[in-house]
Amino acid sequence: AQSVSQHNHHVILSEAASLELGCNYSYGGTVNLFWYVQYPGQHLQLLLKYFSGDPLVKGIKGFEAEFIKSKFSFNLRKPSVQWSDTAEYFCGAEGSYIPTFGRGTSLIVHP
Amino acid sequence: ETGVTQTPRHLVMGMTNKKSLKCEQHLGHNAMYWYKQSAKKPLELMFVYSLEERVENNSVPSRFSPECPNSSHLFLHLHTLQPEDSALYLCASSHPRDRATGELFFGEGSRLTVL
Numbered sequence: 001a002q003s004v005s006q007h008n009h010h011v012i013l014s015e016a017a018s019l020e021l022g023c024n025y026s027y028g029g030t031v032n033l034f035w036y037v038q039y040p041g042q043h044l045q046l047l048l049k050y051f052s053g054d055p056l057v058k059g060i061k062g063f064e065a066e067f068i069k070s071k072f073s074f075n076l077r078k079p080s081v082q083w084s085d086t087a088e089y090f091c092g093a094e095g096s097y098i099p100t101f102g103r104g105t106s107l108i109v110h111p
Numbered sequence: 112e113t114g115v116t117q118t119p120r121h122l123v124m125g126m127t128n129k130k131s132l133k134c135e136q137h138l139g140h141n142a143m144y145w146y147k148q149s150a151k152k153p154l155e156l157m158f159v160y161s162l163e164e165r166v167e168n169n170s171v172p173s174r175f176s177p178e179c180p181n182s183s184h185l186f187l188h189l190h191t192l193q194p195e196d197s198a199l200y201l202c203a204s205s206h207p208r209d210r211a212t213g214e215l216f217f218g219e220g221s222r223l224t225v226l
Contacts, residue, residue: 004153032211043113044201044217051211090154098167099144099212101154 002027004093006102013081014110021076021105023065023091031095033074035065038088038104047089050074061085083111114138117202117218124192125226132187132221134202140216142207143185145177148199148220160185161207192225199223 007022025031034049048059055067065076074091086109092101115136124130134143145157159167160179174196176188185202199220205213 009151036215036217043115043219044203044215045113046214049214092154094212097142097161097207097212098156098159099215100156101146103151103153 002031002093002095002098002100004091004100004102006089006091006105008105009103010106010108012108012110015083016080017109019076019078019081019085019107021089021091021107023074023076023102024072025074025091025093025100026072027093027095029095031093033065033067034092034094034099035059035063035074035076036090036092036101038090040087044090047076081107081109083109085109113216113218115202115204115216115218117200117221119221120219121222121224123224123226124189126192126194128192129188129190131189132200132202132223134185134187134204134218136183136202136204136216138204138206138216140204140206141182142205142212143179143182144203144205144215145185145187146201146203148201154201157187189223192223194225197223197225 005024035047036044037047038044050057050067058064089105090101142161147155157171158177178186201220202218203215
């Protein structure tokens with residue numbers, strides 16, 4: 001069965017700091033990867049996704065993620081966070097049409 | 112607004128009650144999902160329906176019973192629940208393509224409290 005692990009459960013940063021959220025997945029076959037974000041009081045929405053091609057994926061709001069197949073990782077990065085990035089971030093993996101998520105990382109950005 | 116609407120937004124029920132959660136999408140998607148979101152746990156996939164047929168039942172207790180009467184509506188029928196079933200229940204839909212689920216569009220969730 002596929003699974004997703006997010007290593008950072010709570011992250012607190014100051015504005016302009018750099019962000020990296022870890023994500024590892026376990027799945028034996030071809031996998032699609034994604035990050036979703038849930039802003040306070042809002043629904044989950046897609047931040048970025050990797051299906052194939054360039055392993056460095058760029059998403060909305062300056063976020064990017066790098067797929068490293070040898071490490072089964074898909075870490076999320078942003079060079080300079082803003083207060084508005086405060087949210088819950090979920091890493092996900094999908095094999096055979098079954099999307100599986102990690103437990104989420106709560107990010108708080110102080111102004 | 113995501114195009115996926117869940118009702119009710121909040122539900123409090125006793126362990127002997129029977130209630131239902133409803134999800135509706137008008138995005139033309141043909142796959143629908145129920146997830147359970149609990150604190151300190153991964154987002155748990157419960158059920159997947161594709162073209163109104165259940166294609167995944169992720170070892171969910173029988174006190175949760177899904178129903179998908181058409182591609183726009185999904186229900187989660189609840190009966191004799193336990194306090195540990197208290198959680199946020201999320202509905203999502205997608206339009207699968209090319210061996211991929213496609214982007215999931217989530218509703219805002221139904222917050223369930225079991226007393």
